[in-house]
Amino acid sequence: MPLFGAPGERIGYELYSHPDGAPPLVLIHGFTASKASFEVNLAGLREHFTVVSVELLGHGDSEAPEDPVFYRPERAVRRILQLLEHLGYGRALFCGHSLGGALALRLALEAPEWVAGLIVINSSSAAGDPQWRDAARPSMSEMAARVRAEGTGFMKKTRLYPAHSRRLDPLSRELLTRDFDRLAPAGVAGTADSLVVDVNAWERHPTLSVPFLLIVGERDADFAPNADAFLSRFPPDLARVIRLPEAGHAANIEQPRQFEEAVTGFAREIAYLRAPAAQGSMVLTALGGALVFGGLGLLAAALFFTGGNDSDGGTIAAAPETTRIATQSPVAQVAGTSASGQPTRPSVVGGTAVAPSPAATTPNASPSAAATATPAPTRAATVAPTQSAPATAAPQPTATPTDVPSPTAVPTASGPFAALSGPSTAAVGEAITVYAQSGGGNVLRTDIKLPTGQALTHQAGASYTSTAPGCYIFSATVYFADGKTLTATHAVSVGGVLCSGGQG
Incomplete structure (x- = not known):
C-alpha cells in the first residue's frame, strides 16, 4: 500500500482507478479498523466510482507516531485534503463508517468546497452531543493510558475485536482481525486521546452545506435509536437517510449490496453520477424529529463492529x-x-x-x-x-x-x-x-x-x-x-x- 504525507505521519491509501475516469469516492474506516472495512464493497463501488480508500493515522499501514497531537482532527482533515490534491482531485464524494464518518463530517464542515456529498454510516462520534463528549472523554483517556501501559492485548476481550463478530462475513472478519492484531499501541492511544471525542462537531451541525446521506444499520442498538435526532440537526433539504433493517454497526459489510445501491443512488440524486435511463434505486427520504441523545451507549456505537443486539447470527x-x-x-x-x-x-x-x-x-x-x-x-x-x-x-x-x-x-x-x-x-x-x-x-x-x-x-x-x-x-x-x-x-x-x- 502506498503511503502519503510528511515523514512520521504518513497515511496509507489505495487508489482503485476506473477505466472511464469516474469521479472519486473516498472511503474512511472506523476506530481500530482499516481499509478492509470496505473490502466487500469494492467490486460494486468500482463499477461507478474511482475509489480511494484511506487509512487513518495509527491504523492499517499508516504510521503511528507517539505524540497524540498528530492525531488531532484538524491534522487528520488536512492529510486527507492534501492526499486528494496529490491525486489530482479537486472534489470528491466522502463516505465514512463510525469514527471515519465523524471525520468525514468534520471535513465537510471545515472544507465544504472539497465535498460533493457526504455519507455517514452509524457514527456516534459524529452524533454525540456535549454531554456525550463529557462522558466519553474519561473513558477514552483511560483506554489510551491502559494501551500505553499494557499494549492492545486486553482489547481482544472487548467488542472492538472483530474476531468476535458473528455479523461479519468470513473475509472481512479475517482481514479486519489481521489488521487489528498489528495495531501499534501508540496509534490506538493517540486516536483515543485526540480524535474519537475531539472530532465531534455537534455545535456546527446546522451549518452543514453539502448533501448528506445517513446510513443506519437498524440492528445497531446503540446508534439506530438516536439516528432521527442526529439527522434533525442538519438542514432538512440536505439530509437524507437509508435504513438497513438487517444490518448492525458495520452496515456496509452486513448488507453490502443495499449499501452500494444507497451510495450510487445518492450520488445520482445529487448529480454526482448520471442517472440511468430507468432508475430503480432505493428511496432517499429527509428526516426530522426530536429524540434525546444519552449515555455511553453512543460511545459503543462509535467504536464497535458487532454493535448492540448482536445475539443473532457512468460516463464523465x-x-x-x-x-x-x-x-x-x-x-x-x-x-x-x-x-x-x-x-x-x-x-x-x-x-x-x-x-x-x-x-x-x-x-x-x-x-x-x-x-x-x-x-x-x-x-x-x-x-x-x-x-x-x-x-x-x-x-x-x-x-x-x-x-x-x-x-x-x-x-x-x-x-x-x-x-x-x-x-x-x-x-x-x-x-x-x-x-x-x-x-x-x-x-x-x-x-x-x-x-x-x-x-x-x-x-x-x-x-x-x-x-x-x-x-x-x-x-x-x-x-x-x-x-x-x-x-x-x-x-x-x-x-x-x-x-x-x-x-x-
Whole structure:
C-alpha cells in the first residue's frame, strides 16, 4: 500500500482507478479498523466510482507516531485534503463508517468546497452531543493510558475485536482481525486521546452545506435509536437517510449490496453520477424529529463492529465553462486556468486552501453537476440534491444529472464573489446543468433562477431541458451574512441562436 504525507505521519491509501475516469469516492474506516472495512464493497463501488480508500493515522499501514497531537482532527482533515490534491482531485464524494464518518463530517464542515456529498454510516462520534463528549472523554483517556501501559492485548476481550463478530462475513472478519492484531499501541492511544471525542462537531451541525446521506444499520442498538435526532440537526433539504433493517454497526459489510445501491443512488440524486435511463434505486427520504441523545451507549456505537443486539447470527462529462460575475460591488474574477486551458486548483498549505492568482477563463464543453452554496468556502461550490420544481406551463428542469470528476473554478484570494457555470451551447432537448460558486464571506443561501423565471431556493445547481431554439438565461443570487447580495448570470445558446449582448 502506498503511503502519503510528511515523514512520521504518513497515511496509507489505495487508489482503485476506473477505466472511464469516474469521479472519486473516498472511503474512511472506523476506530481500530482499516481499509478492509470496505473490502466487500469494492467490486460494486468500482463499477461507478474511482475509489480511494484511506487509512487513518495509527491504523492499517499508516504510521503511528507517539505524540497524540498528530492525531488531532484538524491534522487528520488536512492529510486527507492534501492526499486528494496529490491525486489530482479537486472534489470528491466522502463516505465514512463510525469514527471515519465523524471525520468525514468534520471535513465537510471545515472544507465544504472539497465535498460533493457526504455519507455517514452509524457514527456516534459524529452524533454525540456535549454531554456525550463529557462522558466519553474519561473513558477514552483511560483506554489510551491502559494501551500505553499494557499494549492492545486486553482489547481482544472487548467488542472492538472483530474476531468476535458473528455479523461479519468470513473475509472481512479475517482481514479486519489481521489488521487489528498489528495495531501499534501508540496509534490506538493517540486516536483515543485526540480524535474519537475531539472530532465531534455537534455545535456546527446546522451549518452543514453539502448533501448528506445517513446510513443506519437498524440492528445497531446503540446508534439506530438516536439516528432521527442526529439527522434533525442538519438542514432538512440536505439530509437524507437509508435504513438497513438487517444490518448492525458495520452496515456496509452486513448488507453490502443495499449499501452500494444507497451510495450510487445518492450520488445520482445529487448529480454526482448520471442517472440511468430507468432508475430503480432505493428511496432517499429527509428526516426530522426530536429524540434525546444519552449515555455511553453512543460511545459503543462509535467504536464497535458487532454493535448492540448482536445475539443473532457512468460516463464523465467535460468541465463546464465558467462565466463572468455580476455583482453589486467590485469583485475580482474567480476562475483560474492553467496554460493548457484546464481549471486550476488551489494548493492546500497547512490545511488552508490557497487560491491561485485569478486569470481569464477558458471555455470547456458539456454540462457538469449541480452545486450548493457553502458558509465560508475557500475554493469552489459543492453538489446539492436536485429538488423537484413546482408545476408550470413552461419547460421544466430535469432531474438528469451528469458525472463530474472535480470542480472547475477557483475563487479569488479575497472578497465575496458569485459565479455561475455551465455550457455555452446546447442542442434542443438537451439537459442544461448549471451550478453556482461563491465565497469570500459567510454564505447564507444561494438561489437559482431558471429561464422560465422559476426560482429554486437554497439551491446552487439546477438542470433544465429546452424545448425550442433560443437564448436561455440562468441566474444565481448569493446571500451573505453581512447583508451583501451578489448575482451572477449565465447564457446558453440553444439550437444555434445567438445570445446577443452576452451575459450580465
